[in-house]
Amino acid sequence: MNEHNDLFPAPAEPDALARLHRRLEEAAEREGLLDVAYRTVDSPVGPLLLAATPRGLVRIAYHIEDHDRVLETLAGRLSPRVLHAPRRLDAATRELEEYFAGRRRAFDLRLDLSLSSGFRLLVQQNLPSIGYGQTRSYRQVAELIGNPQAVRAVGTACATNPLPVVVPCHRVLPSDGTPGRYVGGTAAKTTLLSLEAAA
Amino acid sequence: MSATLFNVSLGERLRRELAGGAVHVSSWLTAAQHQRKAPDVSRFLAGERLLGMDTKHPFEKVVADHGGTVLRVCRVLLASHDADDAWSETFLAALRAYPDLSETANVEAWLVTIAHRKAIDLLRARRRQPVPIGEIPEGPAGLGVPGAGDSGLWQAVRELPDKQRQAVAYHHVAGLPYAEVAQILGGTTDAARRAASDGIRNLRKNYSGGGSA
Numbered sequence: 001m002n003e004h005n006d007l008f009p010a011p012a013e014p015d016a017l018a019r020l021h022r023r024l025e026e027a028a029e030r031e032g033l034l035d036v037a038y039r040t041v042d043s044p045v046g047p048l049l050l051a052a053t054p055r056g057l058v059r060i061a062y063h064i065e066d067h068d069r070v071l072e073t074l075a076g077r078l079s080p081r082v083l084h085a086p087r088r089l090d091a092a093t094r095e096l097e098e099y100f101a102g103r104r105r106a107f108d109l110r111l112d113l114s115l116s117s118g119f120r121l122l123v124q125q126n127l128p129s130i131g132y133g134q135t136r137s138y139r140q141v142a143e144l145i146g147n148p149q150a151v152r153a154v155g156t157a158c159a160t161n162p163l164p165v166v167v168p169c170h171r172v173l174p175s176d177g178t179p180g181r182y183v184g185g186t187a188a189k190t191t192l193l194s195l196e197a198a199a
Numbered sequence: 200m201s202a203t204l205f206n207v208s209l210g211e212r213l214r215r216e217l218a219g220g221a222v223h224v225s226s227w228l229t230a231a232q233h234q235r236k237a238p239d240v241s242r243f244l245a246g247e248r249l250l251g252m253d254t255k256h257p258f259e260k261v262v263a264d265h266g267g268t269v270l271r272v273c274r275v276l277l278a279s280h281d282a283d284d285a286w287s288e289t290f291l292a293a294l295r296a297y298p299d300l301s302e303t304a305n306v307e308a309w310l311v312t313i314a315h316r317k318a319i320d321l322l323r324a325r326r327r328q329p330v331p332i333g334e335i336p337e338g339p340a341g342l343g344v345p346g347a348g349d350s351g352l353w354q355a356v357r358e359l360p361d362k363q364r365q366a367v368a369y370h371h372v373a374g375l376p377y378a379e380v381a382q383i384l385g386g387t388t389d390a391a392r393r394a395a396s397d398g399i400r401n402l403r404k405n406y407s408g409g410g411s412a
Contacts, residue, residue, distance in 0.1 A: 027287065081297060
């Protein structure tokens, strides 16, 4: 369509666009249009996607979950007004860095749990009661929330935890002594458990 | 080079030209509202992966895909500083309206239409301010590829008559089909095609390329 590309070479101006993008992030926040802000951070368990609504941290996603796909899902479920805007994630980034450095045992972050509902939400709300360095079996968690029959449902709730690491589903294990499945992969689960055991 | 100089006579002409042609951005907002009120099927779907498959992309993708093109369009329409403002206002307005945008809309045409309006607004605002003529401090050139010798070209584009410049910007820079350009300019498709082709002919005449200009 652009048959005159010879006349109009695309200006290479990543700096200008980066500057304009930051302006857009600030204006969007100021105007109340930043429905979902996100950034990625490096970690010992690979790059993590962090996303927050004005209410709080709403999603942490592992690389194997496919960050682009996760963002598409957030656009569909929360709002398409999704922007790369790191500033809103400053506190979460700092606390995660401290956690991975072994200097933080609990997170003090506002969470937006609107991606979960019903039984899954109930389970996820109770997971932070499992302290740093401790573990529970799926059955114990089912008993904890007063529904000892719901072992499989607890497993599903852990597998669909939208805020892994911060909501510590990695501290829930099968009874057979294996690490069990994990949204970030078994290796990530083992890494987190080792980190907490060593600290 | 004086690439960032605001050409007052050009601005005057652009103002007069653009003042007449109202473009209705609302025409891009279709029955999306109705669709959004349709029963929410998401609660019947189990996994996250099934959701969001036929919904809108994150706005970040719109910026990534079209930010560069819209910036070039703004720089054809306006001087450098104003072009940045037009870009910012275009994407902020787009972000605001994005949830209501039809999922089948041509996103780039939508953005260029907003940019067209924002350029008009900026030129009107300029008109209410005293315009310094003569000694305007030069900012970073910001036009074209530094060293590639094309800033003269961008200057030449901005000196085209308004309709030609707009038609060139929307067709040759943004890549919109003439039918879309005509929607924005408010004329016929043939008129849009003629304006773009006149513009290119004038450019080839007035700008011989590279260092010889």
